[in-house]
Amino acid sequence: MKRAAAAGAAAAPSDLRVLAGWLVDFARKCGADEAEVSVVDGRDFDVDVRRGRIEHLVEAGSRSCGLRVIKDKRTAYASSSDLAPETLRRLVRNAVRRAELASPDACSGLAPLAKTSIDPAALDLFDPAVASLDSKTKIRLARETERIALADKRITNSYGANFGTSETRSVLANSNGFVGEYEQTDCELSVGLQAGGTDDKVEDSWFSAKRHFQDLATPEEVARKAVERTVRQLKPRKIGTQNVPVIFEPTQTSWLMGFLFGCVTGTAVYQKASFLAGQLGRRIANGLVTVVDDGLLAGRLGTRPFDSDGLPSRRTQVVEKGILRNYLCNTYAARKLGLESTGNADGSGVGPNNFYLEPGKTSPRAIIAGTKKGLILIRALGHGLNSVNGDISRGAFGLWVEDGEIAYPVSEITISGNLGRILQGIEAVGDDLEFFSSVTGPTIKVAEMTVAGQ
Amino acid sequence: MGAPKTNPSTDAFRAQDSPLPYVDHFHLDPADLRKVLGLALSSGGDFAEIYMEHRAYDFVNMEEDIIKETAESVDLGLGIRVLSGDRTGFGYTSDLRLEKIEGAARTAAAIASGKAKAAPRRPREKRLPASVYRVSAPADKAGLRKKIALVREAYEAAQKSDGRIAKVKAYFQDSLSHVALLNSDGLFVRDTRPMVKLVCVAISEKAGRRELGYWGGGGRVGLEYFRNVLTPRAIGEQAAREALLLLEAVDAPAGEMPIVLAPGHSGVLIHEAVGHLLEADFNRKRTSIFWNKMGKKVGSDLVTIYDDPTIPAFRGSYNVDDEGTVPRRTLLIDKGVVRGLLQDRLSAGLMGRPLTGHGRRQDFSHAPVPRMANTYIARGEHAPEEIVKSVRKGFYVASLSGGQVEDSGKFTFSVSLGYLIEDGKLTAPVKQATLIGTNIDVLRRLEMAGSDLEFGLQTGTCSKEGQDVPVTDGCPTLKISRMTVGGRA
Numbered sequence: 001m002k003r004a005a006a007a008g009a010a011a012a013p014s015d016l017r018v019l020a021g022w023l024v025d026f027a028r029k030c031g032a033d034e035a036e037v038s039v040v041d042g043r044d045f046d047v048d049v050r051r052g053r054i055e056h057l058v059e060a061g062s063r064s065c066g067l068r069v070i071k072d073k074r075t076a077y078a079s080s081s082d083l084a085p086e087t088l089r090r091l092v093r094n095a096v097r098r099a100e101l102a103s104p105d106a107c108s109g110l111a112p113l114a115k116t117s118i119d120p121a122a123l124d125l126f127d128p129a130v131a132s133l134d135s136k137t138k139i140r141l142a143r144e145t146e147r148i149a150l151a152d153k154r155i156t157n158s159y160g161a162n163f164g165t166s167e168t169r170s171v172l173a174n175s176n177g178f179v180g181e182y183e184q185t186d187c188e189l190s191v192g193l194q195a196g197g198t199d200d201k202v203e204d205s206w207f208s209a210k211r212h213f214q215d216l217a218t219p220e221e222v223a224r225k226a227v228e229r230t231v232r233q234l235k236p237r238k239i240g241t242q243n244v245p246v247i248f249e250p251t252q253t254s255w256l257m258g259f260l261f262g263c264v265t266g267t268a269v270y271q272k273a274s275f276l277a278g279q280l281g282r283r284i285a286n287g288l289v290t291v292v293d294d295g296l297l298a299g300r301l302g303t304r305p306f307d308s309d310g311l312p313s314r315r316t317q318v319v320e321k322g323i324l325r326n327y328l329c330n331t332y333a334a335r336k337l338g339l340e341s342t343g344n345a346d347g348s349g350v351g352p353n354n355f356y357l358e359p360g361k362t363s364p365r366a367i368i369a370g371t372k373k374g375l376i377l378i379r380a381l382g383h384g385l386n387s388v389n390g391d392i393s394r395g396a397f398g399l400w401v402e403d404g405e406i407a408y409p410v411s412e413i414t415i416s417g418n419l420g421r422i423l424q425g426i427e428a429v430g431d432d433l434e435f436f437s438s439v440t441g442p443t444i445k446v447a448e449m450t451v452a453g454q
Numbered sequence: 455m456g457a458p459k460t461n462p463s464t465d466a467f468r469a470q471d472s473p474l475p476y477v478d479h480f481h482l483d484p485a486d487l488r489k490v491l492g493l494a495l496s497s498g499g500d501f502a503e504i505y506m507e508h509r510a511y512d513f514v515n516m517e518e519d520i521i522k523e524t525a526e527s528v529d530l531g532l533g534i535r536v537l538s539g540d541r542t543g544f545g546y547t548s549d550l551r552l553e554k555i556e557g558a559a560r561t562a563a564a565i566a567s568g569k570a571k572a573a574p575r576r577p578r579e580k581r582l583p584a585s586v587y588r589v590s591a592p593a594d595k596a597g598l599r600k601k602i603a604l605v606r607e608a609y610e611a612a613q614k615s616d617g618r619i620a621k622v623k624a625y626f627q628d629s630l631s632h633v634a635l636l637n638s639d640g641l642f643v644r645d646t647r648p649m650v651k652l653v654c655v656a657i658s659e660k661a662g663r664r665e666l667g668y669w670g671g672g673g674r675v676g677l678e679y680f681r682n683v684l685t686p687r688a689i690g691e692q693a694a695r696e697a698l699l700l701l702e703a704v705d706a707p708a709g710e711m712p713i714v715l716a717p718g719h720s721g722v723l724i725h726e727a728v729g730h731l732l733e734a735d736f737n738r739k740r741t742s743i744f745w746n747k748m749g750k751k752v753g754s755d756l757v758t759i760y761d762d763p764t765i766p767a768f769r770g771s772y773n774v775d776d777e778g779t780v781p782r783r784t785l786l787i788d789k790g791v792v793r794g795l796l797q798d799r800l801s802a803g804l805m806g807r808p809l810t811g812h813g814r815r816q817d818f819s820h821a822p823v824p825r826m827a828n829t830y831i832a833r834g835e836h837a838p839e840e841i842v843k844s845v846r847k848g849f850y851v852a853s854l855s856g857g858q859v860e861d862s863g864k865f866t867f868s869v870s871l872g873y874l875i876e877d878g879k880l881t882a883p884v885k886q887a888t889l890i891g892t893n894i895d896v897l898r899r900l901e902m903a904g905s906d907l908e909f910g911l912q913t914g915t916c917s918k919e920g921q922d923v924p925v926t927d928g929c930p931t932l933k934i935s936r937m938t939v940g941g942r943a
């Protein structure tokens with residue numbers, strides 16, 4: 001074996017933190033005014049079990065390095081999964097040279113070194129139990145979940161059950177003196193099912209994703225929920241086109257919040273790609289709506305000690321009782337808008353931490369009971385979300401409500417509306433907030449949307 | 455379907471004294487790789503494969519009137535796959551030291567349990583037929599200044615086209631992938647795959663209303679494409695045009711009505727409604743609505759659908775798929791009858807069907823699965839105008855931004871620009887709408903097909919099971935007798 005790459009690697013700093021620091025220094029030596037380096041080292045495991053047999057098993061480790069250099073207010077990025085020193089040196093030199101070809105940008109540049117920092121240990125992001133889980137246990141959990149689901153006679157086929165884990169160590173260093181490092185774990189158990197015959201199939205899935213193994217739902221819980229979500233769609237009816245109240249289940253509130261997130265990022269705002277540009281301090285939703293981005297919630301999926309600009313995580317009120325209070329910004333977008341960064345830097349863009357709609361006091365059951373006629377939205381298909389004007393148009397699956405009770409499932413319908421009007425029209429917020437993903441919310445009821453059918 | 459084309463082979467590894475430039479590219483010794491394959495089969499796997507990839511990528515973007523940033527990236531790594539019956543073991547590493555590669559091989563090997571059945575065969579290099587890539591000015595050889603000039607030209611064309619254009623973004627990206635594949639059947643094959651893409655997004659504004667237009671182009675071509683086929687200026691102007699048209703657009707109608715699909719873009723419908731469900735894995739597992747419909751009539755006589763990975767210069771094209779099969783144009787549906795599936799090695803083997811060359815992967819860190827490449831519905835006889843004229847009241851789909859399907863055949867797709875059809879004529883432009891339907895219903899209701907087959911923008915990407923691959927799709931003008939439009943009542 002030729003060891004050109006390997007021999008070099010032995011001479012390089014092996015520790016990721018040392019490597020990051022060395023690259024920052026090297027970039028400065030090459031002429032960069034400012035430099036930032038991130039290094040990620042991950043270990044992933046993933047197993048799919050279908051009809052009781054292992055179908056696919058993946059296990060791997062991978063490392064990657066990201067780099068930003070700024071020279072005369074001009075920015076260049078580089079990244080590599082090849083951590084051989086000669087590759088990294090070449091990328092640094094190219095980046096410094098390339099920076100000269102970008103335009104000077106007054107808003108470019110690293111974040112100033114923050115006065116405070118957050119102790120990763122306090123955030124409870126790493127579970128040694130996930131890291132030490134053996135393959136046999138992981139395979140058994142997936143197999144068990146699928147077995148329980150398939151035992152239900154109404155289930156006619158399976159997409160398989162999956163168990164996956166990841167352990168990641170992230171390092172960030174920059175030429176303003178920031179160095180940060182943390183480790184995190186994730187584990188996820190899921191199963192996808194079909195019910196009905198070949199020509200009247202329905203499908204759904206359920207999952208549990210956590211940082212800690214002990215918090216993960218049991219195979220029974222995941223299987224039961226997946227079965228229930230699948231079979232409730234059997235024998236759907238078609239309905240006529242009409243305007244009715246729509247109740248979003250938490251999984252649906254979750255995508256609606258994801259869409260709202262896209263509209264409150266500082267990037268979308270300065271690019272005028274959001275209908276919420278220019279609305280700071282204005283009422284954009286009714287008083288029941290409070291939306292928060294919080295990077296500090298211990299043990300949650302969207303929690304982290306610092307963002308990719310090296311700024312400490314924080315809690316930001318985005319919407320407070322219907323009033324738009326803050327856009328979510330990285331350092332760059334904040335400078336563009338004359339605001340302060342909210343610690344949402346994610347790569348070179350803006351990403352959510354734990355972004356959620358605060359729960360209300362009404363139970364989902366009471367929300368349904370209070371609906372004379374309407375649609376419970378249980379799944380949506382397609383990509384019809386337009387942040388520029390807030391328009392929403394998606395394929396939908398739902399449960400029809402009559403006189404406060406679920407009457408029958410409906411399919412082959414679309415829902416359409418506008419996020420601005422939906423936020424104004426939220427007339428009930430459920431008490432069932434769960435952090436099943438980093439962007440989430442409870443059950444909500446929207447006064448009116450168009451449901452198109454026959 | 456016949457057997458896949460076999461190509462004259464030469465012994466890849468005989469001439470040890472003149473190492474292959476390719477394997478050399480990965481700093482890997484052929485003898486070591488053969489040992490790794492042996493290790494991968496050591497627990498009794500039926501088949502093992504090493505997929506090596508080196509990808510260099512460049513990016514330039516412009517917004518707020520400045521060249522905001524440039525980026526360069528390098529992806530290097532290999533994935534090792536072992537098949538044992540219907541099971542797949544997979545390991546990958548971006549660290550190409552032998553002990554790491556051996557670690558990945560052991561991970562993949564563990565999918566089987568037992569003693570090694572056979573040693574890997576002696577490798578022979580497969581020579582590929584004439585390349586489907588069309589490059590005369592390679593992007594990887596061009597300086598960054600040239601790429602910046604393309605971005606600037608598209609950006610400025612959009613910005614200058616009208617005072618109502620409030621914001622513009624434009625970006626260029628190109629990549630060059632070297633892939634090499636060695637498997638235990640003795641196949642050794644390599645390919646070098648170019649890709650370029652130039653995109654412009656324009657946002658229009660009038661009286662507080664904002665709309666977005668998108669246009670772009672590229673493919674497995676060089677920078678000459680932006681002179682000869684689609685200029686940056688045309689890309690910028692088209693993005694602006696769409697954004698401006700939408701300012702005047704009305705809300706979509708709601709309910710069931712006749713639909714006419716514009717040629718080209720509407721190929722997304724074929725991709726979603728039919729293509730995915732004819733991927734072999736979904737049929738082998740019987741989750742697709744088509745699994746028991748091979749040879750059966752599922753649509754009108756006008757429905758003939760192909761997937762062809764060999765169309766020169768197209769984004770979805772490749773000389774060899776990601777498991778070493780030379781692809782062929784594959785007939786999926788012939789005059790409404792299901793005739794073929796998109797196969798990869800695993801499904802073809804288990805189903806006893808011939809390979810079609812549709813085993814694709816996002817990169818070295820994923821195992822291949824059956825995927826589309828360039829999917830299209832064949833042309834019909836009608837003049838496009840005649841088709842529109844046949845509709846008294848309906849909806850014309852001009853451009854689409856994407857779609858999604860599930861195995862039951864229920865699908866949606868998002869219309870970014872449409873028109874009302876009134877008394878056989880296109881009238882008011884219509885903004886954002888969703889079409890929803892069940893594939894079999896739509897295939898049966900295909901009433902007219904135009905003589906004007908076109909392909910959509912060369913910028914599309916398809917996602918499946920977390921893997922993104924470049925694709926293209928196409929169709930002629932089509933009329934569907936009725937379909938549900940999700941607009942406002």
